[in-house]
Amino acid sequence: MAVHSGERPYHCGHCDFSAARKDGLFSHVRAVHSGERPYKCTYCDYSAAENAQLKNHVMAKHTNTRPHKCTLCDYSAVEKKRLKFHMATHTGEKPYKCEFCSFATHQKQNLKSHVLTHSADKPYKCQVCDYSAIQRGALKIHMLKHTQPKIKVKKERKKHSCPHCEYETINKPAMTQHIRTHTGEKPFKCQQCDYSASQTATLKKHIRAVHTATQNVNLRNHIMAKHTKNKPHKCTLCDYSAVEKKHLKFHMATHTGDKPYKCEMCPFATHRKMFLKKHMNTHTGERPYKCQFCDYSSALKATLKTHMDTHTGEKPYKCEICDYSTVGMSYLKLHMANHTGEKPFHCELCEYSAARKPDLKKHMANHTGEKPHKCELCDYSATDRSHLKRHMTTHTGEKPYKCEICEYAAAQISSLRDHMTKHTGEKPYQCEECDYFTTNKGSLAKHMAKHTGEKPYMCDVCGFKTGTKSTLAQHTATHTKPHKCDQCDYSAAQIAHLRRHKARHAEDKSSV
Structure with a gap:
């Protein structure tokens, strides 16, 4: 009866796990705490704590049998529960909601892991060192540092060459994806409209953006904002109003100046946790997500995904008012400001206003004169990191x-x-x-x-x-003359002038 009532009377003595049946607790202790794995695979070295796990392994790795098939796409799974999780990518259903924030998920285990992020509790502790983790999976990954041999022999991997260009990779799926940029092949078709994509990830992104339940919320917000002019959440300090309550909350920070998320390494502070996380990468310089097709790397996985679409040509986010399409939802939102004309971020020193807060921040540098991004090869400095990156090409010639x-x-x-x-x-x-x-x-x-x-x-x-801004940059260069000749004291405001000057040096040498 405990199965139907939801009661879980059998508790683990090592962790917080509880079970409705005694054999469920026994399986848990053997799988997690004892390290015992009595069920051995006859085809490879794999072993499992439970017979069901071994069966799933054999089906997935050795027989390639996946009996549970999705009716909406080509996905299939070894276990029924995996198919259930997959179906949520089509329906957008997220029944498990966090009590402390707006987080929601389609898996109960994901919610359990998320709730731990609100507490300082890290129940999974390493028995070798002081490391502790919120999730069991993180502890397992950590344990590899203690159990794996330190010396690894690198195996020579075959390189795959593109028949159309000089691109090479050791990753065969990456080559297949790259070749589609030449052929234009888009084998993954949407079953709900005429859209097709060159890769499954892009098709999934399209389905989430256009056809899922999440999009129904976006559609409701779109109708309220664009067609009914209904923006129920109004600012009490100015004329700003928003479709969603969270947008009003973000806007209020522009009045209150409240910035609870502070950087420990510099004076930077922000009103959103996500912005602080992005800012921290400016200190660490870490860019772990690397593109398979070019030298691009990113601090965030989402940014890399957006970049990948520049190679595939996929633009799944489409404007409902005009023919514009783009690789990312953020770019589409920025584009929509062209139709609505909404510019909620106002400069306090002049009449300038912007659709995005980062644009206002860049504009403010014109008043403050602050240019934190400095070139290591010359005196050039910039208000924006992208401008410095652009400037560096004048030195490298790349x-x-x-x-x-x-x-x-x-x-x-x-x-x-x-x-x-x-x-x-x-x-x-x-x-x-x-x-x-x-x-x-x-x-x-x-x-x-x-x-x-x-x-x-x-x-x-x-x-x-x-x-x-570009005209101002050209004008400012007349004061700084950042482009310097390496053969004499000449300096120029524009790189073209420096090239002309250096050509004169070359002519003088040839005439001697």
Whole structure:
């Protein structure tokens, strides 16, 4: 009767586990605490604590039998519970909810692990050292440091070469995925619409974004925001209103200045835990997630996934108002501001406003003059890390992005995209005030300044004002002249001027 009532009277003496039946507790103790694994595989060295685990192993590894099949896609599983977990990726159902925050999941075990993050309790302790963990899986991974031999012999792995370009990899699935960038093959079809993708991960992303229950919430929010003008959560200090309560909560921090999440290594503080986590990577420099196709690496797994779509060409997030599509949901949200015109982040020193808080932060550097990102090779400094990265290519001369039609090469992928419009004739950026079309966003920004007369970017040295950031950067260079000749004392505001100057040195040498 305990099975039906939910009662679990049999408790483990080593941990918090409890079971409805005595044999369930016995299996748990043998599998987790005794280390005993009496069931041996006849095909390999695998052993298991329970007979059911051995059966699943044989089916998955040696017979390749997966009897439990998904009716919505090609997924199949050895165990019925695995199929149940998989189905949640289609339905979006997350019945297990955290009592302390908004976290929800489709697995009970995931909720148990998550709840422990709210407490300081780390019940899984290493018997060899002082290490302790919230999850049993983390302890198992840690134990490998004690049990695995320190010396590993590297096995030579076969390299797979692309027949269309110079790309090579030791990962065969990665090569299959790469070749699809040449062939345009998209074998993974959505069963609910005409969408197709070159990889299963992108198809799953599409299903979550467009067809699942989660999207129903997004659709409701979209209808409220765009079609009914209904934004029930209103700020009591300004005119801002939001569809969702959490967005209002984030907005209120712009008034209160409340920033409870503080960095222990610098004065940085923020109102969101996620932002602090991202900031910490600026100190550690750790970028563990690496691209299989190029040298790109990222501190966050989600950022790497977005980057991978630049190789596959997949753009699963589509605008419902125009033809725009993009690789990430965050980019789509940013694009939607073009339709709504909403710019909730206002500068307190001038009339500038932005759709995103990071854009406002970058703008504020024009007033404060703060440029924390410094070049190690010259006196150049920048308000933004991406600007410093762009500047470094002037020293290295590296241009990894090459045009397939002509010999053009660029230091940035955005420059290559702008260049490609010269071949296609495409002018995707249109002025809303007149018939002006252009090939790149920067040109449109310069053009728009003619209509608005707005000049938010000001030079700290002489007071020069302009409507675009790129024009200010060019102007500022006339003061700093960051491009220096390595053969004489000459310095230039622009790299093109330095190249011209160095050509004169070359001419002088050839004439001698």
